[in-house]
Amino acid sequence: AQSVTQPDARVTVSEGASLQLRCKYSYSGTPYLFWYVQYPRQGLQLLLKYYSGDPVVQGVNGFEAEFIKSNSSFHLRKASVHWSDSAVYFCAVSITGNTGKLIFGLGTTLQVQP
Amino acid sequence: DPKIIQKPKYLVAVTGSEKILICEQYLGHNAMYWYRQSAKKPLEFMFSYSYQKLMDNQTASSRFQPQSSKKNHLDLQITALKPDDSATYFCASSWDNSDYTFGSGTRLLVI
Numbered sequence: 001a002q003s004v005t006q007p008d009a010r011v012t013v014s015e016g017a018s019l020q021l022r023c024k025y026s027y028s029g030t031p032y033l034f035w036y037v038q039y040p041r042q043g044l045q046l047l048l049k050y051y052s053g054d055p056v057v058q059g060v061n062g063f064e065a066e067f068i069k070s071n072s073s074f075h076l077r078k079a080s081v082h083w084s085d086s087a088v089y090f091c092a093v094s095i096t097g098n099t100g101k102l103i104f105g106l107g108t109t110l111q112v113q114p
Numbered sequence: 115d116p117k118i119i120q121k122p123k124y125l126v127a128v129t130g131s132e133k134i135l136i137c138e139q140y141l142g143h144n145a146m147y148w149y150r151q152s153a154k155k156p157l158e159f160m161f162s163y164s165y166q167k168l169m170d171n172q173t174a175s176s177r178f179q180p181q182s183s184k185k186n187h188l189d190l191q192i193t194a195l196k197p198d199d200s201a202t203y204f205c206a207s208s209w210d211n212s213d214y215t216f217g218s219g220t221r222l223l224v225i
Contacts, residue, residue, distance in 0.1 A: 042218055044216040046215075092157075094212075100169065100211035101147075101162060101170055102147075102159060104158075106155075
């Protein structure tokens with residue numbers, strides 16, 4: 001069965017530091033991959049997505065992610081975090097040709113300390 | 115302006131009652147979905163609709179019934195509510211299952 005693992009439930013970094021949030025998926029084919037962010041009391045907002053092509057994809061607010069097929073990973077990165085990046089980040093996978101179902105990880109809560 | 119409207123934002127219901135969660139999207143999308151976010155669990159896919167037709171149902175219980183009266187509406191009727199149904203329910207939409215947009219959710223508390 002397809003699954004998404006975000007091994008870090010919580011990550012704390014200092015403002016201005018670099019960031020990597022880890023995501024691994026389980027699927028034998030080539031998936032569509034997403035990172036979403038959820039701010040308190042709000043819905044999910046798309047940060048970036050990978051469908052095909054260049055494995056490094058750029059997203060909003062300076063976020064990027066790299067698809068490494070050999071490792072089944074899609075880690076999220078940011079060179080320098082801001083306090084406003086504090087939120088919950090979800091990695092998700094969609095199976096090609098399916099009925100639109102997104103499979104989510106448990107999420108990683110990012111806390112940026114001033 | 116919000117592109118996906120979910121109503122109400124908050125809902126408190128008594129065990130055994132019935133509630134309808136409203137979702138309308140103004141993105142011109144052809145597909146709509148419901149997801150549930152419970153404590154300590156990942157977002158769970160519940161239903162997907164395309165052109166007002168049910169495409170996928172991952173909800174074991176028949177107490178959860180989606181209703182699509184218009185192409186940009188996908189409401190969720192929940193009957194015989196239980197405390198375990200307490201969660202935030204998110205509606206989403208997309209064009210052909212790509213570029214999903216999520217609503218801000220309805221937080222349901224069943225007491």
